[in-house]
Amino acid sequence: MSPDELVEKLNTIKSSLTQFEQLLNNRIYLSCESENCFEINKFLFQELKARFVIATAIDCEQYFEILYHYSYDQTGCVINLKCFIRDHENPQVESITPLIPAAEWIEREMHDLEGIEFNNHPCMERLILADDWPEGEYPLRKDWNHEKEI
Amino acid sequence: MNWKIWSLKKSPWVFHVNTGACNNCDIEVVNCLTPKFDVERFGVTLVGSPRHADALLVTGVVTAQAAPRLIQAYQQATKPCVVFSIGACACGTGIFHTGYHVVGPVDKIIKEIDPNAIIAYVPGCPPKPEAMISGIVKTLNAL
Numbered sequence: 001m002s003p004d005e006l007v008e009k010l011n012t013i014k015s016s017l018t019q020f021e022q023l024l025n026n027r028i029y030l031s032c033e034s035e036n037c038f039e040i041n042k043f044l045f046q047e048l049k050a051r052f053v054i055a056t057a058i059d060c061e062q063y064f065e066i067l068y069h070y071s072y073d074q075t076g077c078v079i080n081l082k083c084f085i086r087d088h089e090n091p092q093v094e095s096i097t098p099l100i101p102a103a104e105w106i107e108r109e110m111h112d113l114e115g116i117e118f119n120n121h122p123c124m125e126r127l128i129l130a131d132d133w134p135e136g137e138y139p140l141r142k143d144w145n146h147e148k149e150i
Numbered sequence: 151m152n153w154k155i156w157s158l159k160k161s162p163w164v165f166h167v168n169t170g171a172c173n174n175c176d177i178e179v180v181n182c183l184t185p186k187f188d189v190e191r192f193g194v195t196l197v198g199s200p201r202h203a204d205a206l207l208v209t210g211v212v213t214a215q216a217a218p219r220l221i222q223a224y225q226q227a228t229k230p231c232v233v234f235s236i237g238a239c240a241c242g243t244g245i246f247h248t249g250y251h252v253v254g255p256v257d258k259i260i261k262e263i264d265p266n267a268i269i270a271y272v273p274g275c276p277p278k279p280e281a282m283i284s285g286i287v288k289t290l291n292a293l
Binding site for chain 1: 213214244248250251
């Protein structure tokens with residue numbers, strides 16, 4: 001698939017995106033709301049056959065962002081999907097692990113550090129925090145007090 | 151001289167404890183044992199269990215998960231036991247000082263259970279193998 005065909009194919013899901021941006025030939029930025037997140041990931045992974053690189057979560061104080069990074073290796077194009085979770089009190093999103101098993105550990109890590117719930121995750125257990133770390137303390141959240149003794 | 155100290159200085163067996171290091175110091179510790187630096191010619195040899203060790207080479211800030219393990223390794227080591235804090239993190243937590251998971255540095259954790267522990271510091275990020283050899287020689291001469 002040529003770079004133009006890739007953009008054309010991405011245009012078919014434009015209705016579920018909130019933003020579509022191509023700043024460079026090999027960088028495409030997509031944004032979506034958390035409800036459409038799973039469908040778009042499914043499209044990128046199964047229809048487009050893009051390679052899942054990693055996901056990252058950011059606490060933006062009013063909302064959470066999850067960035068899914070995909071690479072389309074045929075043309076070397078990197079696709080970044082930015083998924084907004086508007087509910088800061090109770091952040092929830094559909095897990096992509098049933099679709100992409102490689103995402104299991106990064107979702108567990110995001111759950112540990114940012115407290116994002118991943119629905120339908122097959123094994124949501126603690127991954128990187130200490131065994132005696134208290135429940136409900138998420139150290140990478142912006143409002144977490146770093147002076148606190150744990 | 152105490153015969154225990156005499157035998158320790160003759161051939162200190164070391165056990166390597168990683169308490170949350172980034173692996174950089176660990177690579178340099180292994181480097182010490184390779185033919186170029188070859189600390190084995192001074193009788194320093196790496197052993198697989200703290201029960202066989204006269205010295206602990208501790209690398210890394212002590213994380214909340216690793217602290218009980220470090221205490222356990224120290225308690226199992228034969229006394230007198232020299233604790234070497236290898237690297238900036240082990241000596242004083244370094245750049246990870248405000249990290250949420252940091253409970254160290256090494257001397258704080260060791261002194262909680264044994265106030266008279268012998269602790270040697272080898273700073274550096276990572277310390278050169280020459281620095282580690284120098285640290286070991288200086289410590290053994292000071293005993």
